[in-house]
Amino acid sequence: MRETTKSLVAVTCAAVALIAAGCGTTSENTGQVRAQDPTKNCHGPNGKYTIGMSQANLAEPYRVRMDDDIRQAAGKVPQFEVQFADAAKDNSKQVSDVENFITKQVDLLMISPNEAAPLTDVVKKAYNKGIPVVVLDRKIDGDAFSTYIGADNVQIGRQAGEYFRNTVLPQGGKIVQIKGLSGSTPAAEREQGFKDGIQGSPIEIVATADGEWERSVGQQKMDALLKAHPDIQAVYAQNDPMAEGAYLAAQAANRNDLKFVGIDGLPIPSGGIKAVEEGRLQATNLYPTGGAEAVEAAKKLLVDCQPVPKSQTLQTQLVTKDNAAEIYARLNQG
Template sequence: MSATTRHGAALAGLVLVSALAACGTTHENAPGAASAGGASARACQGTGGKYTIGMSQANLAEPYRVRMNDDIRRAAAGVGRFSVHFADAAQDNAKQVEQVNTFLTQGIDLLIISPNEATPLTAVVQKAYAQGIPVLVLDRKVDGEGYTSFIGADNVDIGRQAGRFFADTLLPHGGKVVELKGLAGSTPAKERSDGFDQGIAGHGITVAGTADADWLRDKGQQQADALLKAHPDAQALFSANDPMAEGARIAAQNAGRADLPITGIDGLPVPEGGIKAVEAGRLSATFVYPTGGAEAIAAAKKLLLDCRQVPKQQTLPTRLVTRADAAQVYTDLNRS
């Protein structure tokens, strides 16, 4: 009998003794499902219960994260049994750890977290999981598997698609690019950059210079200004998100490079988002990066109301958006 099976049997016995319905927090076949004792289930009261959810957000300086919170809030309102408490870590790892510990002290029923950085948030996420609290990790990962489910797009694949767009469309004959990365300790920053390198490999494209701009527009402008001064022969710029890309556009205009091709990632379907920036011609392309907010509440509903398991990993779809289809994509995403 596997560790997961023995664990499930023990839980089943507990259910029979206590006459409570147990709600599984991981997919029984998922790797690491029985690790750290955190796969144990909390009581699932079904549709008759009311639940408190703690949402720990890395920051609210990025429009993407504001939209994520809005998506969670909107989806939770449609359930009726959920009360969601939000906390903003403001890009401070220690503050986010403290906020999660406060949630645990308050006795939340489920934790949703988008970690500022992976390693500093791993221990407190594992702590919640070990207490039997279902933990849904959104967008950015933590180390190990001490959580219930990760919900997010494949950032390596998004970066790879971006690299291929450069190789196939922007620089089909090769050339030099500069790159703006996100917050160094966050998993999407590394994964998107790694994927981009894979996408341009073998196509005569070299990354002449990189800089971390922490996902922020103002810092993106500052860092792009420095990159373009250091590499005036750069023929295009890859940005790991749309706000940094918009900042880079300002820097390019100030450098007399208003026609510099710039791509981003996020593709928020809002007036100030990347899709409209592509439609207006400020960006050459973006890639839709779903927030996972609605999916997180759907997972919470399965765990807490339906007493069902959820997959260890839920990979969300993405797509390339260019000026040719930006208006249609914007309409489609706002219709769904």
């Protein structure tokens, strides 16, 4: 009798599971990702499309530039209207921003997540509702998106590490690292790549601090690092604003001997390329915003009715004083 009861329970549970699957609820309740027709929202060149762009914050110049690049590229596609939201480094606000875009039934979601884990579920929710999703720069967990666009952060970190090993400290030495926001994927990847790049050399990372991607925080953390480790020779900062903040802290401490390397290389007067050209940084590493590429992906999905690759890797380049002026001019053409 007991075995019969167990069998009935099992059959009932299986039936409930099948009914839930038929109703299309299992992907949201169990974390599964629904297969998506990449051209479902495409109505061709005669359609009108609303795009929601959820930005992690606008405190970083890089993110301001990303939004500007999206705005400029979208301005050339008459079918597009882009609505922007600034999460201001607040995961819960970014979740709310994406929920709002879902409620508005945008035709496509663009997002640069503040942190991966807290944004994964809401992005998956949008994707499972049939909204194409373009993820920029920072990743989410899993694969609930149409395309990811960004440079290879491990490669960029490795490129920076190799520059330290070959040029900044070929004889070795002590350095500090100023990381970006710990929960963001570029922070972990740029750290791993950098360690790969200096592997086998006598360079020692004596301390690491979280600079939250911001110049003012980088300056504060560098001030404390200098007091704790006065014998360092150089600084690896995971973006240019933090590198510039560290530079200011070093200047205030009369440490004109220190060397600084950053990442981003924005081609603007206050960006990393000019900082290299003017001698504040020894080098930076180009990290394209992907804004134009995001709009091109949206155009393919919504206007051209074409699929897009799951991942699009943007190219980077080491910027030193030897090539800074040429790269700045090239990136500002047109």
